[in-house]
Amino acid sequence: MNRFLNFAWRSPRVSRNGLLATLVVMSSIVVPTHAWAQSTSKGCWKITKLTTNKNSNLYTDPGTVASSWTGSTDGGGKGAYPMTIQINTPPFVPDGTLLASGVAPMVNLGDKGVGGYSPEQVLFRCSPDSAGTMFEYYATNGDNTYAGYTNVSAQSGIPETYETYYTGVVSRVTNMTTGEYVSRYWKATPLTNLDVDSQGWFLVKAKNFSQYKMEFFQCSTCPVHDNTRTGAWAWSQPVAYSAFVGGASGTIIKGNLSVGADSLNHYNGWYGNWPGSINPYGNVTVRRSATCAVTNATPVVNFPSIAIGELNQGGSRQLPITIQMQCQTTKPANLAAFASGTAANQTALGILAPPANAQSATSMGLTTTGSGVSYLLSDGYGTDPGAATGVGVALSRPGGAALNFLTNEYVTAGGTKDGWDPVLNDASANGPASGGMTSYTRTINATFKAFAPRVTPVTTGKFNATAQVVVRVQ
Known part of the structure; x- marks a missing residue:
């Protein structure tokens, strides 16, 4: 129920070891293998600090950005979606009206909220054989009644909308990389164009994960819960999550996630291997x-x-x-x-x-x-x-x-x-x-x-x- 204005003006015309083998044979020196070895393990590992031991699966090259990170806790993503939603009555505000919308990158969706990750921060390191096995998974919070369990699209008339704690308000989340709406059933997108370290290992960084859009719509005919509460969003549960899956063999980070699995009971790996929470809590203010x-x-x-x-x-x-x-x-x-x-x-x-x-x-x-x-x-x-x-x-x-x-x-x-x-x-x-x-x-x-x-x-x-x-x- 807003209106557009068009402004116009036009000016008037004016005018990157064979040598080692050779040296060993010539000198008959036995070189300790640990001095030259690098990690030969396979799989993916969560990186939470800088490690200069080249034998470690957690090795990080000099200059790498790495620090402790917790993951997608219930309070994650604080400040990432500042917005105020106004609930009113039809027909003054028709059902289906977009009440609020915001887009946030992964750097703002971790446990520390806005700016909690650096874009270049390494979250996972994966062995060279992991090529093609590293994915970002995403789903709603399917085991929570008011944060992604109940699909109310039939009542709202809006695809992939979910019941919330507030009467008259339904939520929807979109993965901006794929353009897909996030549902209770896990979807995935490959993590590609990843940086590689000096040992040829893949570095999965915060910048490689998707941006997510969170929207709220009015639906007066959807399930009724709290129709009087206002102020800061009171339900401390994210409405959706971003998770990491990766590794071809060895240490595979996966849990029981698979494409199409129901997030109601497929959530192994939460919250440590899930980088982001898409969350109204700590973000949204409700007005009536x-x-x-x-x-x-x-x-x-x-x-x-x-x-x-x-x-x-x-x-x-x-x-x-x-x-x-x-x-x-x-x-x-x-x-x-x-x-x-x-x-x-x-x-x-x-x-x-x-x-x-x-x-x-x-x-x-x-x-x-x-x-x-x-x-x-x-x-x-x-x-x-x-x-x-x-x-x-x-x-x-x-x-x-x-x-x-x-x-x-x-x-x-x-x-x-x-x-x-x-x-x-x-x-x-x-x-x-x-x-x-x-x-x-x-x-x-x-x-x-x-x-x-x-x-x-x-x-x-x-x-x-x-x-x-x-x-x-x-």
């Missing part, structure tokens, strides 16, 4: 409050042409964005009352920059002390030679106070520095409440101008970008 929905917004903001000289002298072009909203001023049952603001349980509005555009602005240093960015840059900024540089769109309230662009609509309670503003700032009611709803109109100004402070020269070119008006309980 009356709120607003965007019903309409100015579809296109088409700035008039402006010459480079004028931009360099501080010139700009400004146009209004008109936003129409409906707010639940009479709260439905089981919801907290509506309030406009940026504090917990209040409703705020923001304008979301697309990921690529937000990254461009971040690369240019156009950031805030939070997660927001101060300018919306053109599609293709820095890569498309036809895109104008040194310029962007800035936001402000009618009184001139600057607003920032959101870069993540699921990160809340950060206020202006993240791109949020109380939803009813500068808004006018369009009449009395009707059916428990009140309609409002709000205006935000969009200004096309050169960056301030100046970080790059202004160049001629086109400007096209799309942003989304978002309303969310904080």
Whole structure:
């Protein structure tokens, strides 16, 4: 129930031992074998520290990144998926609505949470004969009622969704390497393009494992459990896991995992040989409050042409964005009352920059002390030679106070520095409440101008970008 905006502007035209054998024969010296030996064992081993003994299966070359790691504990992955989900009632928020979504790499999914692994950290070392036998396995938490046991796809209408502890919310996890939804039945993807050490052994590093997307959807017809609890996610169980399987012979790390096996009773190896937990606990905040929905917004903001000289002298072009909203001023049952603001349980509005555009602005240093960015840059900024540089769109309230662009609509309670503003700032009611709803109109100004402070020269070119008006309980 958000709306998209399109911004456009076009500038006016201007212009790596036979020698050993020989030495032994000639000198008749008996060389102790241990001085020259290296490990001849086969299989895979978990690496938790640096070991310089070349006879050891745990040997690590100088410069290797290795340290103690625990694995996929119940508290693993803390901070990897910061998000707030808002549960409401149909039809105001239709069943099937995506409530929150986030993607995290393996470096953030271990026992220590965000940054717990280095991308180059060696988690497993496998003998040369292990080629083709090293896999990443993944499945939901199949032995837990509220974290991957019950598939509710039939009720939700959304593939591979699972029951959660919270009434009205179902979860889904996707392996971003394979594009497959994670299910209760183990799936696997080969670990390829692995680094090799000086002894020819494979090094399975944190960077070799997949990124995982965790999503939550609304489903009011799905099983009912706790329909009142709010705040930090209370169920301390991951909704899915990433595990390692590897080794052709000798020490094989596998447990009883196999493709298609039910994670309900196939979980040998947990948690030490499983690197990651995909986990709402320590990440997700749940809200149940009356709120607003965007019903309409100015579809296109088409700035008039402006010459480079004028931009360099501080010139700009400004146009209004008109936003129409409906707010639940009479709260439905089981919801907290509506309030406009940026504090917990209040409703705020923001304008979301697309990921690529937000990254461009971040690369240019156009950031805030939070997660927001101060300018919306053109599609293709820095890569498309036809895109104008040194310029962007800035936001402000009618009184001139600057607003920032959101870069993540699921990160809340950060206020202006993240791109949020109380939803009813500068808004006018369009009449009395009707059916428990009140309609409002709000205006935000969009200004096309050169960056301030100046970080790059202004160049001629086109400007096209799309942003989304978002309303969310904080």
